[in-house]
Amino acid sequence: xxxxxxxTEAGRSLYASKQRTILALIGIMIGIxxxxxxxxxxxxxSNESLKQFRDMGTDLISIEKGYSETDNSSSKKAKFTLDTTxxxxxxxxxxxxxxxVVTAFGEFSLSGIKGDVNxxxxxxxxxxxxxxxxRAGRFITDLDRNQPYIMLGAEAFDQANIPVTEDMLGRxxxxxxxxxxxxxxxxxxxxxxxxxYQTNYSAIMHISTTSRNFNIIELATVMxxxxxxxxxxxxxxxxxxxxxxxxxxxxxxxxxAEQLLKQMEKQMQLFTLLLGAxxxxxxxxxxxxxxxxxxxxxxxxxxxxxxxxxxxAKRSDIQNQFLVEAMILSMLGGAIGIVIGIGVxxxxxxxxxxxxxxxxxxxxxxxxxSSSVGIFFGYYPAYQAARLDPITALxxx
Amino acid sequence: xxxxxxxxxxxxxxxxxxxxxxxxxxxxxxxxMLAIMGTSxxxxxxxxxxxxxxxxxxxxxxxxxxxxxxxxxxxxxxSKRNEKIGFVFQQFNLLSRLTALENVxxxxxxxxxxTAIMHKQAMSMLKKVGMDDRADHRPNELSxxxxxxxxxxxxxxxxxxxxxxxxxxxxxxxRVGAEIMxxxxxxxxxxxxxxxxxxxDPGIAEQCPRYVIMQDGKLVEKNLQNKGQAA
Numbered sequence: 001x002x003x004x005x006x007x008t009e010a011g012r013s014l015y016a017s018k019q020r021t022i023l024a025l026i027g028i029m030i031g032i033x034x035x036x037x038x039x040x041x042x043x044x045x046s047n048e049s050l051k052q053f054r055d056m057g058t059d060l061i062s063i064e065k066g067y068s069e070t071d072n073s074s075s076k077k078a079k080f081t082l083d084t085t086x087x088x089x090x091x092x093x094x095x096x097x098x099x100x101v102v103t104a105f106g107e108f109s110l111s112g113i114k115g116d117v118n119x120x121x122x123x124x125x126x127x128x129x130x131x132x133x134x135r136a137g138r139f140i141t142d143l144d145r146n147q148p149y150i151m152l153g154a155e156a157f158d159q160a161n162i163p164v165t166e167d168m169l170g171r172x173x174x175x176x177x178x179x180x181x182x183x184x185x186x187x188x189x190x191x192x193x194x195x196x197y198q199t200n201y202s203a204i205m206h207i208s209t210t211s212r213n214f215n216i217i218e219l220a221t222v223m224x225x226x227x228x229x230x231x232x233x234x235x236x237x238x239x240x241x242x243x244x245x246x247x248x249x250x251x252x253x254x255x256x257a258e259q260l261l262k263q264m265e266k267q268m269q270l271f272t273l274l275l276g277a278x279x280x281x282x283x284x285x286x287x288x289x290x291x292x293x294x295x296x297x298x299x300x301x302x303x304x305x306x307x308x309x310x311x312x313a314k315r316s317d318i319q320n321q322f323l324v325e326a327m328i329l330s331m332l333g334g335a336i337g338i339v340i341g342i343g344v345x346x347x348x349x350x351x352x353x354x355x356x357x358x359x360x361x362x363x364x365x366x367x368x369x370s371s372s373v374g375i376f377f378g379y380y381p382a383y384q385a386a387r388l389d390p391i392t393a394l395x396x397x
Numbered sequence: 398x399x400x401x402x403x404x405x406x407x408x409x410x411x412x413x414x415x416x417x418x419x420x421x422x423x424x425x426x427x428x429x430m431l432a433i434m435g436t437s438x439x440x441x442x443x444x445x446x447x448x449x450x451x452x453x454x455x456x457x458x459x460x461x462x463x464x465x466x467x468x469x470x471x472x473x474x475x476s477k478r479n480e481k482i483g484f485v486f487q488q489f490n491l492l493s494r495l496t497a498l499e500n501v502x503x504x505x506x507x508x509x510x511x512t513a514i515m516h517k518q519a520m521s522m523l524k525k526v527g528m529d530d531r532a533d534h535r536p537n538e539l540s541x542x543x544x545x546x547x548x549x550x551x552x553x554x555x556x557x558x559x560x561x562x563x564x565x566x567x568x569x570x571x572r573v574g575a576e577i578m579x580x581x582x583x584x585x586x587x588x589x590x591x592x593x594x595x596x597x598d599p600g601i602a603e604q605c606p607r608y609v610i611m612q613d614g615k616l617v618e619k620n621l622q623n624k625g626q627a628a
Contacts, residue, residue, distance in 0.1 A: 005506050016494050307490045310451060311551070312479020312507040314472050390451050394490070
């Protein structure tokens with residue numbers, strides 16, 4: 001049983017040895033603070049990297065050509081072409097958006113500046129599937145079939161170190177000896193690990209234009225969105241069957257955002273755990289500090305222990321008194337540590353431009369851990385105090 | 398109220414037993430004021446520890462209020478100390494962090510007395526020893542005599558069966574020591590409080606109605622009736 005008086009008593013005795021108390025507090029503060037900061041940062045970072053799935057949705061799948069283990073001629077000959085995808089939506093109704101994509105690479109010159117640029121050839125569904133927004137001009141439509149019109153990703157000329165500006169609209173850009181007119185400029189597009197192209201760093205034209213002008217036969221990828229009540233994983237076999245029927249020997253790899261999300265969540269959990277483990281090391285050091293202070297306190301107050309025992313304190317009374325003291329010490333340090341940890345993670349997310357969030361799990365953990373540190377590292381000194389022989393204790397100075 | 402029969406106490410030092418008490422018989426009656434006198438090394442401290450329930454005898458019988466204490470557990474001994482014994486030490490042994498009033502409260506804390514009642518009882522004890530106007534002072538703001546008065550109030554506050562005082566005047570000058578002895582006599586005479594004083598000073602022993610002498614682990618000149626006996 002813990003008496004109210006042992007709490008005030010503990011406060012007093014901690015106050016009486018201010019210097020030691022402060023040093024122990026600093027230890028436990030840093031310990032709890034680093035655990036909280038590490039776990040918060042871990043959660044903020046994982047939230048940050050999982051954000052793409054919030055932006056892009058988990059109904060997204062990518063269909064790409066796979067490489068078969070059997071090296072037979074039919075699988076070598078099999079081509080992943082635009083034609084193979086024509087009836088995909090018809091035959092698999094669960095797919096409600098489908099965007100075949102070809103990619104190429106070109107050298108451009110624009111007003112005398114030369115550089116490299118990524119090229120993407122698309123169908124109009126690409127726009128809604130990728131949730132694109134216009135900054136200026138218009139989107140590429142089916143009317144642009146085989147036409148030399150392009151739209152620019154937000155940082156299309158990043159490789160050439162040229163910012164994309166709105167006055168580029170309507171200008172002509174030369175690529176592979178042909179001229180293209182810039183008809184649209186895009187805003188920053190959401191990204192996904194699932195995509196084998198980078199919308200923001202590309203010039204985008206109709207798929208037919210790219211295929212013809214850059215002589216590209218095979219698709220880089222087909223992105224698709226699945227209807228809400230269908231589990232993306234359940235479609236993998238259906239899609240693979242569809243393509244092998246269309247083109248004998250065609251090997252298809254289907255990745256779903258859902259799978260990727262699970263994988264990444266697992267990795268992020270590990271990452272957070274690792275950070276927490278690193279933080280815990282300083283927590284243990286802080287705990288040892290508490291233990292040290294308590295051991296010194298017990299040695300210094302042997303006489304007091306003797307007096308209290310003579311006046312009727314039981315062993316458990318003495319033990320509780322010191323345990324309460326250790327717990328107050330570590331919980332006070334813990335409280336300050338929580339504030340420090342939150343502060344550190346806040347500053348880190350500001351500096352790194354992460355979306356800040358308070359991790360209630362980390363706070364809960366901080367409170368739990370600091371009180372257990374108090375009990376764990378306070379127990380031994382308290383036990384030592386309780387075990388003292390009252391006569392010996394009384395005789396000591 | 399307290400009866401020691403053939404008490405032996407020995408300590409193991411290496412392979413040999415060192416016998417400190419070698420058959421002590423002693424009876425303390427209600428309203429007694431008894432001095433146990435002895436030189437250092439005579440075993441009087443060991444006897445005091447046994448009477449004060451801080452230590453158990455190796456053999457013998459110790460009856461406190463007709464109850465044998467030999468079988469008591471450590472916790473039970475703690476409770477009995479709290480209820481039955483009021484300690485007064487040579488060095489006062491007040492806790493320096495606490496005020497006089499809080500020091501007096503300590504025995505009651507271990508009985509879970511509610512704070513208000515605790516303060517009231519402690520205050521009335523301070524009044525009894527003439528220290529009520531110093532209740533908020535800490536030990537280092539009090540003289541030796543004042544500290545010992547507070548210590549006596551602390552010994553009294555739990556209404557113990559007996560006050561056990563170990564050289565209570567040993568750290569005080571003669572005049573203040575005499576005052577403390579007067580206080581003990583008054584408490585014994587007016588309140589009927591049982592007091593056992595352990596001392597090496599014959600001058601103190603002779604002021605008690607009864608005194609016994611400890612010599613080489615035995616009590617001699619038992620129940621010597623002093624001419625100054627009151628009651």
